[in-house]
Each structure stands twice: as structure tokens, then as C-alpha cells.
Amino acid sequence: xxxxxxxxxxxxxxxxxxxxxxxxxxxxxxxxxxxxxxxxxxxxxxxxxxxxxxxxxxxxxxxxxxxxxxxxxxxxxxxxxxxxxxxxxxxxxxxxxxxxxxxxxxxxxxxxxxxxxxxxxxxxxxxxxxxxxxxxxxxxxxxxxxxxxxxxxxxxxxxxxxxxxxxxxxxxxxxxxxxxxxxxxxxxxxxxxxxxxxxxxxxxxxxxxxxxxxxxxxxxxxxxxxxxxxxxxxxxxxxxxxxx
Amino acid sequence: xxxxxxxxxxxxxxxxxxxxxxxxxxxxxxxxxxxxxxxxxxxxxxxxxxxxxxxxxxxxxxxxxxxxxxxxxxxxxxxxxxxxxxxxxxxxxxxxxxxxxxxxxxxxxxxxxxxxxxxxxxxxxxxxxxxxxxxxxxxxxxxxxxxxxxxxxxxxxxxxxxxxxxxxxxxxxxxxxxxxxxxxxxxxxxxxxxxxxxxxxxxxxxxxxxxxxxxxxxxxxxxxxxxxxxxxxxxxxxxxxxxxxxxxxxxxxxxxxxxxxxxxxxxxxxxxxxxxxxxxxxxxxxxxxxxxxxxxxxxxxxxxxxxxxxxxxxxxxxxxxxxxxxxxxxxxxxxxxxxxxxxxxxxxxxxxxxxxxxxxxxxxxxxxxxxxxxxxxxxxxxxxxxxxxxxxxxxxxxxxxxxxxxxxxxxxxxxxxxxxxxxxxxxxxxxxxxxxxxxxxxxxxxxxxxxxxxxxxxxxxxxxxxxxxxxxxxxxxxxxxxxxxxxxxxxxxxxxxxxxxxxxxxxxxxxxxxxxxxxxxxxxxxxxxxxxxxxxxxxxxxxxxxxxxxxxxxxxxxxxxxxxxxxxxxxxxxxxxxxxxxxxxxxxxxxxxxxxxxxxxxxxxxxxxxxxxxxxxxxxxxx
Numbered sequence: 001x002x003x004x005x006x007x008x009x010x011x012x013x014x015x016x017x018x019x020x021x022x023x024x025x026x027x028x029x030x031x032x033x034x035x036x037x038x039x040x041x042x043x044x045x046x047x048x049x050x051x052x053x054x055x056x057x058x059x060x061x062x063x064x065x066x067x068x069x070x071x072x073x074x075x076x077x078x079x080x081x082x083x084x085x086x087x088x089x090x091x092x093x094x095x096x097x098x099x100x101x102x103x104x105x106x107x108x109x110x111x112x113x114x115x116x117x118x119x120x121x122x123x124x125x126x127x128x129x130x131x132x133x134x135x136x137x138x139x140x141x142x143x144x145x146x147x148x149x150x151x152x153x154x155x156x157x158x159x160x161x162x163x164x165x166x167x168x169x170x171x172x173x174x175x176x177x178x179x180x181x182x183x184x185x186x187x188x189x190x191x192x193x194x195x196x197x198x199x200x201x202x203x204x205x206x207x208x209x210x211x212x213x214x215x216x217x218x219x220x221x222x223x224x225x226x227x228x229x230x231x232x233x234x235x236x237x238x239x240x241x242x243x244x
Numbered sequence: 245x246x247x248x249x250x251x252x253x254x255x256x257x258x259x260x261x262x263x264x265x266x267x268x269x270x271x272x273x274x275x276x277x278x279x280x281x282x283x284x285x286x287x288x289x290x291x292x293x294x295x296x297x298x299x300x301x302x303x304x305x306x307x308x309x310x311x312x313x314x315x316x317x318x319x320x321x322x323x324x325x326x327x328x329x330x331x332x333x334x335x336x337x338x339x340x341x342x343x344x345x346x347x348x349x350x351x352x353x354x355x356x357x358x359x360x361x362x363x364x365x366x367x368x369x370x371x372x373x374x375x376x377x378x379x380x381x382x383x384x385x386x387x388x389x390x391x392x393x394x395x396x397x398x399x400x401x402x403x404x405x406x407x408x409x410x411x412x413x414x415x416x417x418x419x420x421x422x423x424x425x426x427x428x429x430x431x432x433x434x435x436x437x438x439x440x441x442x443x444x445x446x447x448x449x450x451x452x453x454x455x456x457x458x459x460x461x462x463x464x465x466x467x468x469x470x471x472x473x474x475x476x477x478x479x480x481x482x483x484x485x486x487x488x489x490x491x492x493x494x495x496x497x498x499x500x501x502x503x504x505x506x507x508x509x510x511x512x513x514x515x516x517x518x519x520x521x522x523x524x525x526x527x528x529x530x531x532x533x534x535x536x537x538x539x540x541x542x543x544x545x546x547x548x549x550x551x552x553x554x555x556x557x558x559x560x561x562x563x564x565x566x567x568x569x570x571x572x573x574x575x576x577x578x579x580x581x582x583x584x585x586x587x588x589x590x591x592x593x594x595x596x597x598x599x600x601x602x603x604x605x606x607x608x609x610x611x612x613x614x615x616x617x618x619x620x621x622x623x624x625x626x627x628x629x630x631x632x633x634x635x636x637x638x639x640x641x642x643x644x645x646x647x648x649x650x651x652x653x654x655x656x657x658x659x660x661x662x663x664x665x666x667x668x669x670x671x672x673x674x675x676x677x678x679x680x681x682x683x684x685x686x687x688x689x690x691x692x693x694x695x696x697x698x699x700x701x702x703x704x705x706x707x708x709x710x711x712x713x714x715x716x717x718x719x720x721x722x723x724x725x726x727x728x729x730x731x732x733x734x735x736x737x738x739x740x741x742x743x744x745x746x747x748x749x750x751x752x753x754x755x756x757x758x759x760x761x762x763x764x765x766x767x768x769x770x771x772x773x774x775x776x777x778x779x780x781x782x783x784x785x786x787x788x789x790x791x792x793x794x795x796x797x798x799x800x801x802x803x804x805x806x807x808x809x810x811x812x813x814x815x816x817x818x819x820x821x822x823x824x825x826x827x828x829x830x831x832x833x834x835x836x837x838x839x840x841x842x843x844x845x846x847x848x849x850x851x852x853x854x855x856x857x858x859x860x861x862x863x864x865x866x867x
Contacts, residue, residue, distance in 0.1 A: 022853035026846040033842030043834040070864040116841050124750040124837070130283035144607070197270040212332070214289045217279035221272045229265040234257055240254040 003090040007098025010104070024068060025110045031060055032114055041115075048125025053117055054135045054211045058175055058204060061146045065107065066167035069150025070160045073101055073238065074114050078158045086242065096235050100151050100227075107143040111136065131213035138210030141223040145203060146171050148230035153236045174226075177202040288329070291336055295410040297736040299341040302417045304387040307346045310334055311362040311379040314351045316372065323370075326399040327380055334382075337413070338653070345413070350377050368395040377572050382409075386416040407737065414733055422732035423472055426454060427462040428479035429532065430513060430694070432501060444855045448703045448714055452721055453477075457728060464488060470493035474732045476502040480510055480532040480694045486670035489536055492665050496537070497682040501731040503724075506532045507694035508547045508601040509628045523847025531628070532694065540664035541657060545692045549625040550599045551575065551651055552644055556620060558596065562635060571637040572644060573599050573626055576718070577653075586656070588689070588726045589616050596611055596702055596718040598695035599631055602651035611659035615652040622646050654691040689727050696720045753830055760826025767822050771815040778808035 015021040032053065036042050040052025076082040085095055121127045152168040157163050177198050190198070199205070203226075206219040248498050268663075282290040312327050332348060338347040352358035354376055362379045363369070369377030382394040392412045426432070434446040446454075453459055454731070456808045460473065469476055476495060481504075484492075496502055507513075508531045515528040523648040538544055552572035561568040575597045582589040595617060625645045626640060661682050668678045695701055702720035706713045716722075730737060785801050 019853060019857070022849055026849055029849070030842055033838070033846075037838045037841060043750075043837055046750045046753060048750055113845050116845060117520050118843055120837050124752045125748055126751060128285045134283040136767045143628060195388055197266050200273045201266065212289065213282065213284040215281040215283065218273055218276045222269055225265060225268055225272070229261060229851055233261060236254050236258055236261070 003094040004098045005103070007090065007095055008102045011099050012105055015102070021106065024064070024214070025044055025113060028060065028064055028110045029113055031064075032056065033117070035060070036117060042121075043124075046166040048121050048127040050117060050121060050127070050132055050135060051211075053114075054139060057065030058207060058242045059138045060143060061143055062168060062171050062175065065146035066150050066164045066171065068103060069147050069167060070154050070163040072103060072151050073155035073234075074160045074163045077155075077241070078160075092235050092238055093241075096135060096151070096231055096238070100147060100231060100234075101148050103151070104144050107147065108140055111140060111143065128213065131211075132212045133158045134215055135211040137215070138207050138219075140202060141210070141220075142207045145174070145223050148227040148234070149174065152230040152237060155234055155241065171203075172203065176204075249322070264675040268852050289332065289336060291333070291340065291406060294736040294759055295337070295406055298410050298414050298417070299345065301736075302341055302344040302413070303856060304353055304417070305344050305346060306341075306384055306386050306413060306416050307337070308334060308348070308382065308384045308413075309361075309365075310347065310349045311352050311358070311365075311367055311380045312349065313353075313376075313380070315353060316376045316378045317380070323380060323399070325403065326397060329402070330380070330382075330397050330405065333409065335411065341413075353408050365391070365393055366395060367393060370396065382412075384412060384416055386419060388419060390416055390419050392416055398632070401591065403584075404587055404590055411729070411733060411737055414737055421458045421764075422474040422728075423460060424457040424475050424477055424728055424732070425460050425462045425469060425473035425479045426450075426453070426479070427464055427466075427481070427608065428477075429464060429482045430480050430510075430697075432479065432697070433461065445705075445712070447697065448699050448705060449721055451722055452725060453728065456725060457732065463598065469492045469500060474501065475728055476500060477728065478502060478504045478506075478534070480505060480507060480513060480527075481534055482532045484534075486665075490665050490669050492534075493537055493540075494679055496686050496688060497661070497663055497679040499683060499687075501687040502689070503727050503731060504534060504600070504688060504690045505694045505697065506534055506545050506690070506692060507599070508545065508550050508692075509599045509631060511693040512695050512700075513597050516807065518562045536664045538690075541611045541659070541661045541686075542606040543611060543613065543657060544604050544606075545601045546604070546625075547601075548628050549601065550628055550631055551602055551619055551623055552626045552640060553619045553623040553652070554646060555622045556581065558657065567730070569636075569638050572640040573631055573637075575600060575619070575653075577617055581616075581620065582719075583616050583618075586614065586616055588656075588730050589723065592719045592722060592726075594718045596696060597653065597693045597718050598698075598701060600653050600693035600695070602653055603655050603692050604652070605688055609659075610661050611657050611686070613652060614658070616656060617652070617654040617691075618650045621648055621650050623649065623651055625651075653693060654689065655688055657688040660684065672734040687731060689731065697724065753833065756829050756833065757826070760822070760829065764822050764826065767815065767819050771812065771819070774808065774811055774815060778804060778811075 033116040035056040036050075036053040042050075042052045045052070073082070076085060086092075090098075098113060118132060121132075123131070149170055150163075151169060153167045154160075156166070200222075206222045209216055210219050282288070310331060312331065317323050317327065321532075326398045334347050334349075338345045350358050350362070359377075359379070362381070362383075362475045365381075365383035367379055367381035367383065369379050370639075371377050379396075381396050384392050391743075392415055394408065394412065397405070431444075432447045432450040435444045435451075436442075437444045450459075459806060460470075462469070464481070464484060465488060476492065478492070492502070510530050510532065512534075513530040515530070523594040532735070533545060533547055535544075535547075553575050554572065556575040556577060557572045558574040558576045559568040560571045560574060577595045579593050579596065582592045582595060586588050597617075602619075603613060605611065624645050624715045626644060630640065630643075663678070663680050665678075666680070672757050697720070699705060702718035703714055704717060706715070781804055785798065785804065
């Protein structure tokens with residue numbers, strides 16, 4: 001566990017030692033703000049809740065999280081620092097977990113910096129703060145899911161741009177799998193239980209149920225499993241690459 | 245050699261992992277149902293225990309069709325949040341009922357089969373500006389073909405949404421009409437009028453109950469209340485024998501529900517005239533009580549006092565030709581006096597009472613009183629003798645003192661109570677099957693007024709080509725029907741309380757709007773006043789004229805009109821400015837909010853990042 005903590009610290013510190021972190025956070029904040037107020041019309045609709053704010057999170061994450069995760073392994077592989085990392089007295093697991101947690105924590109910081117919007121609705125009206133707490137939690141879980149996917153796919157290639165594109169695509173599929181568009185496409189050639197399974201894979205359905213203010217055990221388990229699966233896959237991929 | 249094998253293992257390992265993942269997610273979706281943490285302030289997504297019991301007890305499957313014109317409703321965004329709320333509650337219902345409740349959400353597009361279906365069910369369509377119609381109603385059917393609908397989900401009735409839905413499901417799950425046993429000392433079902441020698445029609449309330457429930461008249465001498473009776477409605481019980489009281493006592497202890505109307509003085513109770521002794525009728529007691537049972541429950545309705553309320557007093561005309569006077573003891577209850585948190589009185593706006601009594605509970609009473617109707621705090625008691633021979637209601641005010649207390653006129657009585665007959669059945673003392681105490685909490689609604697049932701207090705009956713047309717001008721009938729409806733439902737339904745509303749407006753913005761509106765109105769009033777002044781002045785000038793050409797305006801008059809017109813232009817301009825300013829205030833707040841949210845934190849971060857970079861460079865330079 002100590003090694004995980006060391007890697008976590010080193011990674012997190014490395015975010016802030018370059019302008020990348022600040023640029024990322026500023027873009028994230030400006031975009032959430034603009035989407036919430038300009039497109040979501042949070043002010044004009046006159047309701048003291050953060051629905052327009054959280055509605056856009058999946059779509060923002062879809063592009064921002066892969067941008068963050070693409071360099072996680074691809075860069076290490078390209079620059080060769082991965083060999084260095086592997087010679088350190090840490091196991092593959094600890095490295096995977098430490099890097100992921102650092103990135104997740106970073107998105108958490110970015111998310112926490114949206115606090116003015118919470119203060120705003122409390123100033124303007126009397127919102128249901130329980131719902132907002134749940135929604136922030138749901139958004140954080142969602143970011144974790146995206147990140148785990150991104151981390152895994154970043155290990156597949158040396159090229160960050162390719163990592164980015166694949167990650168966006170896969171995340172997009174995970175977002176949409178609950179939609180009729182996707183379901184109709186698979187309905188024809190998959191048996192019903194599998195169609196249901198595809199439907200239950202959607203990030204959106206699980207996320208939107210948490211955002212309502214209800215934390216369902218199934219949603220928790222879902223996000224936990226997504227993260228766990230992609231982290232395991234991440235380790236397996238790295239192992240494969242190392243072997244080759 | 246080992247290389248490709250490794251790779252193969254890894255690739256197949258990944259594939260297996262993926263299959264495992266999908267399997268686990270699917271499985272957990274099925275197996276981990278119902279474990280949830282509701283963080284909403286009003287527990288919006290946690291349906292109450294009562295509803296859950298109703299859903300659990302469904303035997304035959306019920307089909308529920310929620311018609312919501314999602315596509316068309318884009319034109320009416322205000323409906324959306326409530327539609328989502330309704331749908332989620334229905335989904336919650338169906339989750340608890342398992343396969344016993346089949347929910348289908350239907351978007352009836354214009355000219356589609358679904359739309360025909362919706363209108364066939366009798367659902368109401370809300371027309372939009374563009375000429376389309378929005379459906380947001382529900383139809384449900386059970387296996388024997390009964391049908392129940394909610395024509396349109398009215399967002400203003402959100403507080404009782406869960407109750408309304410649960411009630412609908414309950415009605416379909418229990419299709420038999422509930423049985424109301426009516427024991428009344430008053431001729432509610434109609435009477436023979438000796439003066440006109442014609443039968444008088446039944447009371448409106450009696451007719452209404454009869455149309456909604458299976459009504460059985462009970463003789464005031466019965467000694468046992470039939471098990472089949474769901475609710476016992478006792479009206480003005482007078483001089484009941486011990487045997488009858490015992491029957492009622494045991495019925496209630498067994499879990500039978502009761503709606504009891506007693507009164508210290510029922511105006512409506514007209515004693516029979518005795519030609520030999522006309523004074524006897526005048527002096528006859530018009531009070532009723534259920535003292536023995538009430539005593540066992542720890543409550544009382546004092547028989548010697550009626551209530552007066554200075555705020556609620558109704559106007560009555562006492563004699564023809566005289567102006568109407570306020571009658572302190574005739575009360576017109578409004579929204580504030582009717583408990584809006586209880587499903588029986590929620591949403592009701594008026595109930596009229598006459599010479600009502602009040603209910604009190606002993607300190608150590610085994611029951612709990614939940615008030616349904618109360619007076620204001622400007623109420624006091626009046627001795628019954630003072631209202632008995634009342635010629636002029638104005639005199640009630642003499643010697644009336646306000647106690648400052650809120651009196652309870654109607655209440656739910658619940659709790660585990662002992663029998664009023666501790667020694668078993670009266671008379672022969674047969675103790676077989678005797679219940680010494682209630683099995684569980686009893687379910688009784690006690691109302692300390694009988695007059696509210698009389699037509700003259702709430703309904704106007706007109707004859708129209710031989711048809712009786714009834715117009716209600718107070719909610720007395722609704723109250724009785726709601727109470728019976730609620731009591732016959734099941735104790736599960738009774739437990740469902742209304743919820744707080746879902747809508748949370750921006751109070752601060754609304755406050756700004758309100759303030760601006762006030763300012764606008766003040767300006768408008770100013771303009772109006774100005775106009776009146778000018779008109780007066782013109783009239784004055786006109787009447788003061790002595791010349792012959794009264795139809796032609798003098799210069800003075802024209803000047804005055806011109807002055808007014810100028811003034812009007814000025815005030816109008818002012819009004820437009822006020823309107824603009826008010827919008828400006830709101831816009832300014834919005835702009836501030838947006839700037840802070842979109843720009844402030846990023847700006848701070850940029851400054852911080854630049855400062856950090858500069859500091860680092862300096863440090864590097866120094867080194």
C-alpha cells in the first residue's frame with residue numbers, strides 16, 4: 001500500500017508541475033459554467049436545483065477525461081520511462097492503482113472547484129442539498145469509470161492521439177448503450193438477455209439514477225465493477241506489452 | 245515459444261474478463277434490487293410503508309398505462325418535471341409490486357393509435373398553443389376488467405400523488421364496493437313530512453354516500469355490527485342502549501373503522517312536535533355523545549358548550565328585511581383551519597359548521613388525536629343554553645370571551661385502547677369472544693358537529709325539469725366522502741401522508757419580481773389617481789359654467805385636458821422605465837451569477853498558476 005501511496009503522490013504532484021493541470025481545470029470549469037448557464041439556462045429556468053449542471057457532465061467527461069488519461073501509459077511507453085518504472089520495487093498492480101487514483105483525485109479536485117454553482121443555487125433559492133451531494137458523488141464515480149477505461153486504453157498504444165480517439169469511442173459506446181439507437185442495432189442479432197445486458201452497461205442510466213438523489217447499491221456496484229474490470233485489463237495489457 | 249502462449253493466455257484472459265464483467269453487471273442488476281439510500285430532503289423516492297403494503301397485497305396483475313405526450317410536451321416545459329416525478333413514482337411502485345403491476349409508459353403522438361386509446365380511456369388532453377394536445381394521465385385495469393383513471397396529473401396536487409396512486413391501485417386490487425353501515429338518529433334517507441303530507445327527499449350527503457359505497461342502514465338497536473361492514477358511520481347517536489354500545493365497542497376494537505358525528509347541540513335535530521305539549525319539543529335535548537366509549541379512549545366532547553370564533557363567524561340573515569349579522573357559532577372553516585397534511589382534508593378550502601363542539605384528550609389518554617379541523621386562536625366557548633333559545637345572534641357577542649386556544653373540531657383518533665366494557669358484555673355478561681382491548685391501533689374519525697351534514701350548510705338543491713341539480717357551496721360533502729374513502733381504503737392507505745412539494749423556485753428572483761411588480765402597480769395607481777383628479781376637475785369646470793355653449797370646451801378645460809394628457813405620457817414613460825428597471829434588476833443578478841460561475845474560479849486559477857510559474861522561474865534563476 002505504501003508503494004501505491006508513493007506513486008499516487010508522485011503522479012499527482014507531476015500534474016501540477018506543468019501547466020497541463022491548470023489548463024485542464026480552467027477548461028473544465030469554463031465549459032461546465034458555460035454549458036450550465038448558457039445552454040442549460042440554469043438561471044432563467046428559475047428552479048433551485050443543479051440538473052442543468054450535472055446533465056452535461058457525461059458529455060464533458062467524454063472529451064476531457066480521455067485527454068487526461070491518454071498520457072497515463074502512452075507517454076511512459078513512448079519515452080521509455082515505463083522500463084524505469086518497472087525496475088522500481090513496485091508491482092504492476094501498485095503502479096496501475098497509484099496512477100489511476102492520482103488521476104481520479106485530480107478530476108475530483110476539478111469537480112470540487114465547481115463549488116460556486118452550489119453556493120449560487122443556495123443563494124438564489126432553497127435547493128435539496130441531499131440531491132446535490134448525491135449528484136456530485138455520482139459525477140465523481142462517472143469520472144472514475146471514464147478514467148479507468150482511458151487508463152486501460154492508454155496502455156494499448158504508444159501514440160497519445162490514438163489513445164485519445166479510442167478512449168472517446170469506447171466511452172461513447174458506454175454512454176450510449178442504454179439508448180434505443182444502440183439497442184435497436186443489436187436487438188436483431190442478439191438474444192434478449194444479452195440486449196438487456198448491453199442496456200445495463202450504460203453509464204448514463206446509472207449516472208442519472210444517482211443524480212436524482214438516490215444512491216442505489218446496483219449503481220455503486222456497477223461503477224465499482226467498471227473501474228475494477230478496466231484496471232485489471234490495464235494490468236493485463238501492460239503485462240502483455242512487457243512480455244512482448 | 246512462451247511468448248505467443250503468454251499472449252494467447254492474456255488475450256483469452258481479457259475476453260473472459262469481459263464476459264465475466266458483463267455477466268456480473270447483469271446479475272447484480274437483477275439481484276441487488278431495492279437496496280438504496282434516498283438522499284432527497286423529502287424522501288421523494290422512498291415510498292411509504294402503507295403504499296408498500298398495498299402493493300404487496302395485489303393478488304391479480306394490474307396493468308397501468310401512463311400516457312405522457314413527451315414529444316408534444318416540449319412546448320410545455322413546465323409540465324416536464326412533474327411528469328418525470330410521476331413516472332419515477334410509478335416505476336418505484338412497479339418495482340415493489342414485482343410482476344403484479346405492469347407499467348407501460350406511452351407517448352401518444354398526434355393521430356396515433358395510442359392517442360385514440362388515451363381518449364377512449366377518458367383521459368384529458370391539454371391543448372397547446374400550436375394546436376396539439378398533451379396527455380399526462382393514467383389508466384389502469386385489473387384482470388376482471390375494472391378500469392380506473394386519473395384524467396390528468398395536476399401538478400398542484402403533487403402532495404397527494406402517492407396517496408392517489410396507491411388508492412387507485414388499491415381500488416383495482418380490491419374491486420368490491422366498500423360497505424358503509426349508517427346508524428343515524430336523524431332522517432338522512434328522507435322522511436315523511438306531516439305538514440306537507442309528502443315524503444321529503446333524502447339528504448344530499450346520503451345520496452352521495454349511496455352512489456359511491458354500498459350503504460346499509462343500521463337500526464339504533466342492533467347489538468352486533470356485521471363483520472362485512474367496512475366503516476361504521478355514526479350520526480348523532482342518542483340514547484343508545486348498553487348492548488348497542490357494546491356492539492360498537494367490540495366492532496372498533498376488532499379493527500372496524502368508524503366515522504362518528506356527535507354534537508353538543510344539533511340545530512338540525514328537530515324534535516317531533518307533540519300537539520299536547522308544545523313546550524316539550526322546545527326544551528328537548530338536541531345533544532348526542534358517545535361518552536362511554538370516548539371515556540375509555542381518554543377523549544371527551546363536552547356536552548354543555550359550543551364553539552364561537554371571531555374570525556370564522558359566518559354572516560346569516562336572521563329576519564327578512566334585516567341586514568345579515570355575524571353569527572359567532574356558525575363557523576366557515578378555510579384552508580388554514582383544515583389540516584392540509586392529511587389526505588382527508590388536504591386541498592380542501594371550506595367547510596361550514598353550526599354550533600360545533602370540540603374534542604379534548606386526557607393527559608394520559610391511550611389514543612392520539614390528530615386534528616383535521618380546528619378553530620383559529622380567536623375562539624372561545626359558549627354555553628349551550630345561550631344558543632338554545634337564540635332570537636338574535638348579535639347578542640352572542642355579549643359575554644363571549646376569546647380564550648386564545650385553538651379548539652379541535654374534528655380529529656383522527658388512533659391508538660391501542662381498552663374496551664369500555666371491562667367486565668364483558670352487559671346484561672348476561674357473556675364473555676365469549678369478548679375483546680378487552682384492541683388488537684392494534686383503532687381507526688376512528690370523530691367530528692364534534694352534526695349540522696355540517698345538513699344540506700343547508702353546504703349544498704343548494706334545485707329542481708330542474710324534474711331533476712335534482714345539486715350545487716355545493718362548501719366542502720362538507722367532500723369531507724365526508726374523503727373520510728369514508730380513506731377509512732374504507734385500508735389502514736395501509738390511511739398511513740400515507742401527503743408529501744411536501746417538489747418545486748423549488750429561486751426565491752430571491754421571485755422576490756425581485758414581486759417587489760418590482762409592487763412598484764409597477766404603485767405607478768399604475770398613480771396614473772389612475774391622476775386620471776380621476778383630472779376628470780373631477782373637468783366635471784367641476786363644466787358644472788361651474790354659465791354660458792350657453794355647454795357642449796363646447798372652454799380654454800380652461802382644454803388646458804386641463806392637455807395637462808392631463810401630458811401627465812399621462814409622463815407616467816406611462818415612468819411605467820415603462822419601472823418595467824425595464826425591474827427586468828434589469830433580475831438580469832443584473834443573472835449576469836453576476838454567470839460571471840462568478842463561469843469566470844471567477846478559472847481566473848483565480850490562472851493567476852495562481854502564473855504566480856507559481858513566476859516563483860519557480862525566479863527560484864531557478866536564483867539557483
